[in-house]
Amino acid sequence: METAVKRMYEGMFLVDSALAAQDWQKVLDEVNRILNRASAEIVSVRKWDERRLCYDVNGKSRGTYILAYFSCETDKLAGIDRDIQLSEIIMRALVLKADLIKKEDMEKPTPAEINPQGEAPEGQPVPEQPVAAAPAAEEVA
Numbered sequence: 001m002e003t004a005v006k007r008m009y010e011g012m013f014l015v016d017s018a019l020a021a022q023d024w025q026k027v028l029d030e031v032n033r034i035l036n037r038a039s040a041e042i043v044s045v046r047k048w049d050e051r052r053l054c055y056d057v058n059g060k061s062r063g064t065y066i067l068a069y070f071s072c073e074t075d076k077l078a079g080i081d082r083d084i085q086l087s088e089i090i091m092r093a094l095v096l097k098a099d100l101i102k103k104e105d106m107e108k109p110t111p112a113e114i115n116p117q118g119e120a121p122e123g124q125p126v127p128e129q130p131v132a133a134a135p136a137a138e139e140v141a
Contacts, residue, residue, distance in 0.1 A: 004073035010098035013066040014091045020064035034083040040072035049111040
């Protein structure tokens with residue numbers, strides 16, 4: 001009998017900013033549903049930031065990124081990828097192996113936590129830097 005290997009993963013999920021602002025709980029519930037369906041042990045799920053995208057994704061020019069740390073069996077990643085592809089809420093996602101990330105690094109404040117209103121320090125405007133949308137979820141074993 002084989003024993004399944006559980007690894008730590010970092011997932012970055014991209015969702016529509018308008019939907020995230022309108023119904024944040026629905027967005028979080030969708031991420032949690034996908035991870036729970038794969039029997040993943042969720043360490044944290046937080047809003048990473050809202051950004052203007054380099055190019056439109058599903059007709060949207062802005063996106064909200066959600067950063068999640070979770071551990072699950074390696075053979076469950078294909079199911080997570082499938083659920084992401086079928087989700088109408090998640091536009092893109094990237095899942096990476098995070099075995100070497102320390103707990104204190106996972107708990108560091110995100111850009112959204114540092115500047116919750118999108119304000120730059122000392123009253124300077126926040127530079128709008130477009131970011132490329134994450135590709136479809138990658139399966140990492």
